[in-house]
Amino acid sequence: MLTLIQGADLYAPTAQGKMDVLLAGSKIIDIQPEIKLTSNTAVKIIDAHKQILAPGFVDSLVHITGGGGEAGFASRTPEMNLTDATLNGITTVIGALGTDSSSRTLSNLIAKAKGLKEHGLNVFCHTGSYHLPAKTLTGCITDDLMYIEEFIGVGEVAISDHRSSQPTAQQLAQLAAQAKVAGMLSGKKGTVSIHVGPQPTHLGLLHQVAQTSDISLATFYPTHMNRSKALLDAGITFCQGGGHIDFTASTTEYDLAHGEYSAAQALAYCLAQGVDPTLLTISSDGHASLPIFDEQLNLVGLEVGKEAALHQAFVQAVYEFDVPMEHALMAITANPARVLGLNKGLIKIDSDADLVLLDKQTLMPVHVWSNGLHMVEHGLPIVKGLFE
The missing domain is CATH 3.20.20.140 (Metal-dependent hydrolases)
Structure with a gap:
């Protein structure tokens, strides 16, 4: 499944303005002011207009x-x-x-x-x-x-x-x-x-x-x-x-x-x-x-x-x-x-999809992805350790 993050204030970590970011598997595959998908492939869409997207x-x-x-x-x-x-x-x-x-x-x-x-x-x-x-x-x-x-x-x-x-x-x-x-x-x-x-x-x-x-x-x-x-x-x-x-x-x-x-x-x-x-x-x-x-x-x-x-x-x-x-x-x-010496900490095309969406007012993490895996959704963990 693809994941499309729409309308976030992108910090890569330098400020990039309002951007859409497209994830596929463990990678970021596109970053544009607006990404329109015409394929019928399943896409998970995240509305991030009130959020900051950071590495x-x-x-x-x-x-x-x-x-x-x-x-x-x-x-x-x-x-x-x-x-x-x-x-x-x-x-x-x-x-x-x-x-x-x-x-x-x-x-x-x-x-x-x-x-x-x-x-x-x-x-x-x-x-x-x-x-x-x-x-x-x-x-x-x-x-x-x-x-x-x-x-x-x-x-x-x-x-x-x-x-x-x-x-x-x-x-x-x-x-x-x-x-x-x-x-x-x-x-x-x-x-x-x-x-x-x-x-x-x-x-x-x-x-x-x-x-x-x-x-x-x-x-x-x-x-x-x-x-x-x-x-x-x-x-x-x-x-x-x-x-x-x-x-x-x-x-x-x-x-x-x-x-x-x-x-x-x-x-x-x-x-x-x-x-x-x-x-x-x-x-x-x-x-x-x-x-x-x-x-x-x-x-x-x-x-x-x-x-x-x-x-x-x-x-x-x-x-x-x-x-x-x-x-x-x-x-x-x-x-x-x-x-x-790690290839981490940046948001760019073909980089690992390690991302955090932050609430623009509180800066609290709302969504978190690690290697493209959705770990936190709406502030709640959707992936936990085996004994948590």
Whole structure:
């Protein structure tokens, strides 16, 4: 069956005006101001005159198998459900391990990814975790990226954090070199996702790698860059040196009260400082454990990241911080896709039919398609995980 979306305000993610978009199978096959079909082939028509059509959101950091709890075994966070993504407009997720790479394993990560893919979601993963030397599935980073379809990079490797393995510049350079070569051999980007903690060293280790090796700042993808204004300013310098940075949408009231910027506020701040909008992204950190540490690094609380935070950050950026719609959408569609080397996050002829129709007033997802599969209709899930 064909699907014709009529009269939507199209953001591809740049504004294209009123457009009709025709889907066939998993692809977009036509985009025109008006599409008239004369065939008697069955067509599903969606009236989108009061809606915005955008690329399906690309969430570049999700703990799809849950995160290790910093408060013991009972605090291990649960796995992500399919509708945690789709109901919030997310059609592509990148799964990763974090602090816990013992009770959370790469084999479980890949199995979870394959299960979500069977239901129609786009899922990719990083090999490795917070710590070096990196844990792998095959025995080395190169083979993981070359022979396991879902692996596209390495991470999230922790720096500037008391929970990291305290890596040296040489260790990080060797890791990045392996990821880069593996990416070249497999046709992938080989991005190295970097968890940046709250310590005042900020991104110094990444600059040291770039200064002492052939690895450029663009190889790294630092996240949690909205922890503080000081880290944000370090991120602006990083962008000026050729890098790109990511803001985390999931947060806690405690952290916001102690200097953390919301992802929307961080995006607006960087844009106001003249940062190229193509260098800025937002991710949810969904289903991660969100530990709250006091100044002595004692654990005083623990919360769980939510995929819904990605959509909430997008809405907040537009309505509370006056970020242009195009720039807010770029941060959760085309930008992360480009950083990770994915053919996602754009609406164009022959691209994958990963789409979200948003209510023009509330920006709530009304319809969602992933690879042409209608996942959400009129705000309700029509495809669910097997045990939802």
